Amino acid sequence: MASIYKRGKTWTANVSIIQNDKRIRKTKSGFPTKREAQTWSNDIEFKKQTKQLSTSNSLFVEEFKDWYTIFKEPQIQTATKLWYHTAINLLQDKWSDKKVNEITSKDFQLLLNEYGNHHVKSSVLKIKNLIGMFVVYAIDDDMIQKDFTRNVTTSSKVSSKDKSLKFLELSEMRKLINRIRDNDSISCKMILTSIYSGLRFSEVAALTKDDFDFQNNTITVNKSWQMQDKAFKETKTSTSNRVVIMPESYMSIAKKWTFGEDYAFQGKDGLPISNNGVNKQLKAYLDMDNSTPITFHGLRHTHASYLLSKDIAIQYVSERLGHADVNITLRVYAHLLDKKRDQETKETLSSLNEL
Structure with missing residues (x-):
């Protein structure tokens, strides 16, 4: 006999079945209507009667x-x-002999706890999501x-890398530009391109000479x-496909560059650096200027931070x-916007006090 009941805003159904000589309850939740829950339970009852119900081991x-x-x-x-x-390697190492229908929440929690002893929390969460x-x-x-x-949690004994948003201050950015603008190395060309465009590394590396329009x-x-x-x-998202308008100061430098035949920034092996x-x-x-240590991706943050500091609209x-939507930009640069909001609050109060 099926049992159907409402849990929160959705419906849950469970059916009593015999599996491995034991009576268990097969449960499924998340049905938006009672009718759908009833349809599912009827299907399970039919499979049970016709011996179609899986007892996979x-x-x-x-x-x-x-x-x-x-x-x-x-x-x-x-x-x-x-x-x-x-x-897969983790499952082969830890659960090589476990049957698909005998895993419990306790088993899974112990697996993640052990994995978290040697991996950062984001990696533990990734494994949990894939298995989920x-x-x-x-x-x-x-x-x-x-x-x-469902009720398993993730934890880790390994500290994650510093996730604070790292970018160059205006003075540091200018020092870097001055150091590399006349350097003909491929790395310097890629760095300069990212500073002025905000492109991701994968996007810069994928550029070809035909992607540069020096007329426009x-x-x-x-x-x-x-x-x-x-x-x-393909690019990361559909919105990553875009045409980026570049300043004349950059394009006048790039005009003098010799691009590779297959890739704009082509190394000696014929591939991007x-x-x-x-x-x-x-x-x-x-290091030459004791500037903030950042990675190539930090150049993208530097580009965005500079534009936001100049009151360029966040949209x-x-x-x-090339963000999928403006909410991503708001989330990534929230602390910069909060800092700017504090400054705007002071200016607002100052203006109102003049009334």
């Missing part, structure tokens, strides 16, 4: 690998594939009866460089950076 790691190979691998990029392989996506699939496919990931002073961004695959890929290679050069130049800054 296959290995968890093997089912996870099959799911990844069929549903995920064809659609994702190499960097994401590495995370799935990390999860598989569990949703496995429940829908009747391999698993209950979502054992623009750079077209319509692809990104995937270092792992050594190939062009690596992120690590450019970061080493950037560090060396920043325009968001479009220039």
